[in-house]
Amino acid sequence: MTATPATPISTRILEPTNHSIGEGVWALAAGELVAFPTETVYGVGADARSGKAVAKIFEAKGRPSFNPLITHVLSLDEAKVVGQFDERAVKLGTAFWPGALTIVVPCLEDCAVHELARAGLSTVALRVPSHPVARKLLDEFMAPIVAPSANRSGHVSPTSARHVAADLGGKVSIILDGGRADVGVESTVIACLPGEPVRLLRPGGIPRADIECVLGEKLGEAGGTVQSPGMLAQHYAPGAIVRIDAMDIADGEAWLGFGTAAPLGGRGIAHLNLSPSGDLAEAAANLFAYLRELDALNPSAIAVAAIPEEGLGEAINDRLRRATVR
Ligand code: TXA
Ligand code: MG
Numbered sequence: 001m002t003a004t005p006a007t008p009i010s011t012r013i014l015e016p017t018n019h020s021i022g023e024g025v026w027a028l029a030a031g032e033l034v035a036f037p038t039e040t041v042y043g044v045g046a047d048a049r050s051g052k053a054v055a056k057i058f059e060a061k062g063r064p065s066f067n068p069l070i071t072h073v074l075s076l077d078e079a080k081v082v083g084q085f086d087e088r089a090v091k092l093g094t095a096f097w098p099g100a101l102t103i104v105v106p107c108l109e110d111c112a113v114h115e116l117a118r119a120g121l122s123t124v125a126l127r128v129p130s131h132p133v134a135r136k137l138l139d140e141f142m143a144p145i146v147a148p149s150a151n152r153s154g155h156v157s158p159t160s161a162r163h164v165a166a167d168l169g170g171k172v173s174i175i176l177d178g179g180r181a182d183v184g185v186e187s188t189v190i191a192c193l194p195g196e197p198v199r200l201l202r203p204g205g206i207p208r209a210d211i212e213c214v215l216g217e218k219l220g221e222a223g224g225t226v227q228s229p230g231m232l233a234q235h236y237a238p239g240a241i242v243r244i245d246a247m248d249i250a251d252g253e254a255w256l257g258f259g260t261a262a263p264l265g266g267r268g269i270a271h272l273n274l275s276p277s278g279d280l281a282e283a284a285a286n287l288f289a290y291l292r293e294l295d296a297l298n299p300s301a302i303a304v305a306a307i308p309e310e311g312l313g314e315a316i317n318d319r320l321r322r323a324t325v326r
Contacts, residue, residue, distance in 0.1 A: 021176065040186050043150055044164070045145040048113045073127075101190065103125070254268055
């Protein structure tokens with residue numbers, strides 16, 4: 001038996017004001033979905049305590065339910081009500097929150113986050129966002145909000161309200177339009193579990209070196225008892241084929257450059273540059289919007305110039321590599 005798709009609902013895109021954020025809070029309390037800006041990418045939020053509301057996220061995104069969601073809270077103190085923070089997790093939360101770091105910790109026994117949001121795992125992923133709209137929504141809702149990136153599952157994450165509407169229009173009640181997301185790639189996900197090194201599960205908005213500097217040791221790789229079911233190889237993908245570390249461009253292809261190097265070969269159908277000055281933060285902020293823009297032109301492929309594997313380059317290259325998997 002196949003499930004009947006949900007009837008489309010009307011989606012309102014609203015400027016974030018006291019009034020519209022209040023409407024967002026009401027919608028969340030009624031078990032509806034509200035998309036909102038964070039400093040990394042836009043998230044699609046639901047009441048973390050309600051299995052019914054969380055289920056709507058999986059349905060709206062077409063996301064496999066074995067892929068757990070990030071729970072957003074207002075502060076480290078609130079995070080400690082949900083998860084078990086050891087000394088290392090406290091150190092990292094203190095240093096990087098509010099900000100683009102997600103910490104996976106063991107879930108406390110009376111954890112308010114519904115098990116569907118955790119995909120049945122005994123751990124929970126927590127993040128304290130810094131974006132003022134996300135913070136106001138959390139402050140007024142007075143409870144944890146689960147929010148994966150507000151895109152169709154497997155697609156490129158949204159960095160504007162328009163991107164959210166393109167992917168989830170008709171599926172969410174409200175989109176709070178906070179302009180362009182600053183960081184542009186998702187949060188760095190690490191796991192702090194007892195008896196194990198702190199592991200990097202997903203490179204993201206906080207570079208590995210910054211975390212290692214605070215921790216005073218190298219991050220371990222994903223593995224051990226940590227499960228990272230969301231790290232499917234194919235993810236973050238536009239519709240077009242993506243060719244990375246490209247030096248040349250063929251007719252019919254689109255070029256996504258970085259720095260000053262121009263592509264060899266044909267002219268291609270379009271050229272965009274992630275950062276002409278070679279600034280990785282600027283490149284991260286432009287990445288998903290430019291992939292969407294070039295994809296809309298239906299190129300035979302998107303040829304992407306090499307990006308250095310340092311700082312935010314690790315997260316950018318991670319997303320680009322996943323975009324090449326068909
Ligand atoms: O920047 C971000 O992190 C954005 C904004 C909206 O906050 N959110 C986001 O969520 O990217 P999402 O659901 O698209 O990615 C969550 C990642 C997935 O790779 C998932 O597998 C992992 O976090 N994750 C969540 N809970 C986990 C857990 N208990 N153990 C291991 N990995 C977990
Ligand atoms: Mg995502």
